[in-house]
Amino acid sequence: MELKYGLIAVPILIAIFVVAISNGGQFLPGLDSQTQEISEQVHTQVADAEEQKVREYTLVIEATDIQVSDNAIWHAWTYNGTVPAPTLKVNQGELLRVRVINNHNLTHSFHAHLTDYDMKHDGSPVNVLTGVGAGSMIPPGGEWTYEYNMDSWGTTFFHDHASSEGHGIKDHILQGLYGAIIVERDPPKTYVDRDIVIVMGEIGFDVERTAPGPTPYFIMNGKGMPGGEHALGQIFEEQGIEGVAAQFNYTMPVYKAKVGETVQFHVINLGDVIHSFHLHGLEMTSSAVQRGTNIQGTTVPLVQGTLETFIVKPDKPAMWLYHCHVVSHADAGMIGLFIVEE
Ligand SMILES: [Cu+2]
Numbered sequence: 001m002e003l004k005y006g007l008i009a010v011p012i013l014i015a016i017f018v019v020a021i022s023n024g025g026q027f028l029p030g031l032d033s034q035t036q037e038i039s040e041q042v043h044t045q046v047a048d049a050e051e052q053k054v055r056e057y058t059l060v061i062e063a064t065d066i067q068v069s070d071n072a073i074w075h076a077w078t079y080n081g082t083v084p085a086p087t088l089k090v091n092q093g094e095l096l097r098v099r100v101i102n103n104h105n106l107t108h109s110f111h112a113h114l115t116d117y118d119m120k121h122d123g124s125p126v127n128v129l130t131g132v133g134a135g136s137m138i139p140p141g142g143e144w145t146y147e148y149n150m151d152s153w154g155t156t157f158f159h160d161h162a163s164s165e166g167h168g169i170k171d172h173i174l175q176g177l178y179g180a181i182i183v184e185r186d187p188p189k190t191y192v193d194r195d196i197v198i199v200m201g202e203i204g205f206d207v208e209r210t211a212p213g214p215t216p217y218f219i220m221n222g223k224g225m226p227g228g229e230h231a232l233g234q235i236f237e238e239q240g241i242e243g244v245a246a247q248f249n250y251t252m253p254v255y256k257a258k259v260g261e262t263v264q265f266h267v268i269n270l271g272d273v274i275h276s277f278h279l280h281g282l283e284m285t286s287s288a289v290q291r292g293t294n295i296q297g298t299t300v301p302l303v304q305g306t307l308e309t310f311i312v313k314p315d316k317p318a319m320w321l322y323h324c325h326v327v328s329h330a331d332a333g334m335i336g337l338f339i340v341e342e
Helices: 002-021 125-130 169-174 228-245 327-331
Strands: 040-047 050-069 072-079 088-091 095-102 143-149 154-159 178-184 194-202 207-209 218-220 254-258 263-269 275-279 299-302 306-312 318-324 335-341
Touching: 050 088, 088 095, 154 263, 154 306, 169 194, 178 194, 178 263, 194 275, 228 318, 228 327, 228 335, 263 275, 263 299, 299 306, 318 327
Parallel strands: 050 095, 088 178, 194 263, 254 335
Antiparallel strands: 040 050, 050 072, 072 207, 095 143, 154 178, 194 218, 263 306, 275 299, 275 318, 318 335
């Protein structure tokens, strides 16, 4: 049976491709790449007679209901209403200042995997134990402003580092409190046309099932389609290409780029189990962990709390699948599409 499903999935993806080609090379027109906007403020401050640019963001922690499938609502906890949080972009040499307001009914924090900051901005339980920056573990209704010097460049991430009675740090993170930080190097990488952030993980504990059937568990950017490729094939059989398109950025993260662009993927595992990221059909050149080398076998291994950044240069129109190569996770929902248009 499993072989049969695999054989079905391939022709279906080819069928999607043919539909797209017959449409003038435009894959499902009207679909915009998914973006998460966040406003920022930039100004210059003078400290110790040295000028430094300050980049400021505000994040609000709040309960957010997310319809993750036709039969499930995730009562998530979010920074600014999305999972993952909006990506914070900052330049090497700047001061990153993040004001975090806690509008949720539990204590939370903002803990960034960065290296040049005062301990009072750690956002971990040690702040409470030592009394240094105890407020960085933010009680309900409170706020804290975290500051970091951006000495080095690259991609990293942040997450809640609090726990509460009945909910460990695992629950606090998987409920949705995480996001990426991209530190642009000085001078900037002007050759990158597009950044795509993908955070892999498992869904939090508070998912309400509203109808029978499987619900998403393994997710990328908060999205997962139980049944994976097989489920996608069934949707195509029953509802045609429109049914497939209806899943885009609903149960399946979908990103677009143009032929000839240089696209940088930032793939992060903030789950509690190992994930791996496999992108079909494109040479992946590492710009982080394996810097400068091609990623062998086009699969990135990601243990918990790690990331890889890589560059692809698509040279022809295509619809490429990407998925966790712990393939049971792909079956359970971890699939997505990278669409390259003329
Ligand atoms: Cu996985």
